[in-house]
Amino acid sequence: MKHLVLTAKLDIIESLRSRWFLIYCFVFGGIVALLFAFGLTESRVLGFIGLSRLLVTYIQLAMAILPIFVLITTVRSVAGDREAGVFEYLLSLPVSLSAWFWGKIVGRYITIFLPVFAAMLGAVLWALYREIEVPWQMFLYYTGLLAAIGWCFLGIGMLISTIARSTDVAQGAAFIVWLTMLLFLDLILLGLLIQGRMAPDLAITLALANPLQVFRTAALSLFDPQLIVLGPAAYVILDLFGPVGFKIYALVYPVFLGTLCAGLGYFVFKRSDLP
Amino acid sequence: MSEPLIRFQNLSKRFKRNRVLDAVTLDLEPGERIALIGSNGAGKTTLIRCLLGEYTFDGGVIVDGLGARRERTHVLSTIGFVPQLPPPLKMPVRQLVHFAAAICGSSAERMLDVARRLGLDVQSIAARPFNRLSGGMKQKLLIAIALGRDTRVLVLDEPAANLDPEARQIFFQLLAERLENTTMIISSHRLDEVAPLVNRVIEMDMGKIVLDDRVADESSLAALFAVCLVFSRADEAIAKTLTGWNFVAEEAAETTAWTGEVAAPDRLRFFGMLSRYVGLLSRIEMHETGD
Numbered sequence: 001m002k003h004l005v006l007t008a009k010l011d012i013i014e015s016l017r018s019r020w021f022l023i024y025c026f027v028f029g030g031i032v033a034l035l036f037a038f039g040l041t042e043s044r045v046l047g048f049i050g051l052s053r054l055l056v057t058y059i060q061l062a063m064a065i066l067p068i069f070v071l072i073t074t075v076r077s078v079a080g081d082r083e084a085g086v087f088e089y090l091l092s093l094p095v096s097l098s099a100w101f102w103g104k105i106v107g108r109y110i111t112i113f114l115p116v117f118a119a120m121l122g123a124v125l126w127a128l129y130r131e132i133e134v135p136w137q138m139f140l141y142y143t144g145l146l147a148a149i150g151w152c153f154l155g156i157g158m159l160i161s162t163i164a165r166s167t168d169v170a171q172g173a174a175f176i177v178w179l180t181m182l183l184f185l186d187l188i189l190l191g192l193l194i195q196g197r198m199a200p201d202l203a204i205t206l207a208l209a210n211p212l213q214v215f216r217t218a219a220l221s222l223f224d225p226q227l228i229v230l231g232p233a234a235y236v237i238l239d240l241f242g243p244v245g246f247k248i249y250a251l252v253y254p255v256f257l258g259t260l261c262a263g264l265g266y267f268v269f270k271r272s273d274l275p
Numbered sequence: 276m277s278e279p280l281i282r283f284q285n286l287s288k289r290f291k292r293n294r295v296l297d298a299v300t301l302d303l304e305p306g307e308r309i310a311l312i313g314s315n316g317a318g319k320t321t322l323i324r325c326l327l328g329e330y331t332f333d334g335g336v337i338v339d340g341l342g343a344r345r346e347r348t349h350v351l352s353t354i355g356f357v358p359q360l361p362p363p364l365k366m367p368v369r370q371l372v373h374f375a376a377a378i379c380g381s382s383a384e385r386m387l388d389v390a391r392r393l394g395l396d397v398q399s400i401a402a403r404p405f406n407r408l409s410g411g412m413k414q415k416l417l418i419a420i421a422l423g424r425d426t427r428v429l430v431l432d433e434p435a436a437n438l439d440p441e442a443r444q445i446f447f448q449l450l451a452e453r454l455e456n457t458t459m460i461i462s463s464h465r466l467d468e469v470a471p472l473v474n475r476v477i478e479m480d481m482g483k484i485v486l487d488d489r490v491a492d493e494s495s496l497a498a499l500f501a502v503c504l505v506f507s508r509a510d511e512a513i514a515k516t517l518t519g520w521n522f523v524a525e526e527a528a529e530t531t532a533w534t535g536e537v538a539a540p541d542r543l544r545f546f547g548m549l550s551r552y553v554g555l556l557s558r559i560e561m562h563e564t565g566d
Contacts (some may be wrong), residue, residue, distance in 0.1 A: 002377070003378060006374060006377055006378060009374075010366065010374050011366075011368075013365075013366045014364065014366055017365040017366070017404065060298055083365050084362065085358065085360050085361075085362045085363075085405070086362040086363065086364060087329075088358060088362070089356070089358050089361075089362040091327075091329055091349065092327045092329070092351060092354070092356040092358075092430075093375060093378045093379060094347075094348050094349075094351035094352040094378060094379060094380075095348070095378050096348045097347075097353075151305075162416050175454065188358075196537065266421065271331065272331065273322060273324075273329065273330045273331060274329040274330070275329050275330075
């Protein structure tokens with residue numbers, strides 16, 4: 001446990017000094033600042049006003065940016081460290097492979113989740129200061145969603161990093177994974193359904209297996225509990241899970257998927273060449 | 276005969292179709308100082324990485340009765356390693372040393388003491404990122420981390436390549452202090468760089484051991500030799516080179532005579548340097564002055 005904590009701390013220190021972390025903080029902090037600056041809290045869309053309007057927009061933007069950011073920075077730094085000889089040296093010290101791998105994940109998770117959360121928390125603190133009403137339930141659920149999706153893509157990123165032997169391959173693979181999930185949000189599924197090449201049940205199963213889609217649907221469900229915007233698919237989802245059940249599924253499934261990928265990554269890491 | 280400290284047993288390693296180690300069998304005894312030499316691609320680094328439990332392999336690598344890969348944490352707690360290329364770590368020096376000390380169960384102060392002995396101004400670089408240090412500074416720090424803990428095996432990959440003569444001399448002294456109970460594996464492309472440090476030479480080529488020989492040397496690693504050189508005339512290039520070796524010009528001899536000290540393991544390297552000026556060399560005296 002001591003070695004795991006030391007490795008996590010080491011990864012945090014390395015990340016805090018990296019350029020990607022600065023850009024990452026700048027992007028998420030910048031989004032919140034811009035949303036405030038452009039008076040989003042004063043605008044009204046679909047009945048949403050105040051901080052809830054800002055949070056809805058923030059979560060939509062986070063869905064677009066967070067997964068690819070987490071994937072690319074994770075595979076770049078892990079595969080890059082391996083190529084540059086960091087693994088050769090640090091793994092010559094008597095640290096167990098489990099402490100190293102999971103310590104790295106814990107450290108990285110803290111560095112990817114904290115800026116995203118801090119930006120949202122900053123918005124809440126600013127709202128309290130300006131006496132704007134804070135939708136606490138929404139804030140807490142969105143925090144949970146961001147935590148779950150961050151963990152999910154970190155796990156996927158670690159799996160890609162352990163399988164791919166070079167930064168270029170890892171980066172390319174991460175991009176393809178993200179692009180596939182993005183295309184399977186609506187575009188391909190809708191197209192296949194319209195062409196009648198796929199059964200609706202299969203299309204919905206694929207959508208529910210896609211963490212990006214789960215994240216998006218759960219974010220929608222907070223301001224559209226009946227998921228009217230999804231059309232007939234909403235009936236299947238709500239019949240299957242119920243409104244509360246789906247919210248729980250949207251938190252549990254990405255965490256499960258992330259843990260599964262990280263576990264597979266560890267399995268591969270333990271049985272392969274380290275540097 | 277005692278059990279070897281390290282045993283490579285029919286060790287083979289492949290990268291896809293490329294066989295990098297080919298059934299290497301080798302026993303290393305406690306206290307041996309081995310020069311592991313060979314050209315690029317000979318298999319030296321792969322052999323070292325197998326010993327450090329970083330590669331999967333066919334065959335066996337046993338260190339003090341333990342499997343290098345299966346029980347790597349226990350094995351690595353007895354091995355100090357200095358890589359040829361320093362890792363590009365961004366963390367400050369202080370944090371790197373504290374991390375290494377905590378992982379190795381040693382004290383940061385002990386490692387920093389070794390760094391100070393090697394001539395590193397620890398105070399001034401403590402907050403600097405490791406990757407911003409000069410090549411020599413990085414090398415000294417990595418040596419300090421490897422020597423600032425209790426180990427039974429030292430694996431050094433071109434360890435003195437970036438060190439100035441003074442730091443090299445101290446480095447040899449530090450190694451000499453561990454001769455009794457430490458097995459050293461010193462990897463290099465060139466035998467002349469490491470020959471004076473070792474008592475056994477192993478040469479690798481195409482993943483096989485092609486030479487396994489002993490080296491006789493009466494001088495200890497920490498021995499020093501007083502040297503006096505007389506040149507037929509003063510020369511700027513000679514002056515510059517010898518100043519780098521901490522030699523001083525004798526005042527009475529109109530700058531043609533130089534005196535200084537050379538560490539025993541540095542003799543071959545010193546003669547290599549001197550051979551460039553042999554046309555101007557008129558006298559040379561050298562005698563051992565002790566440790």
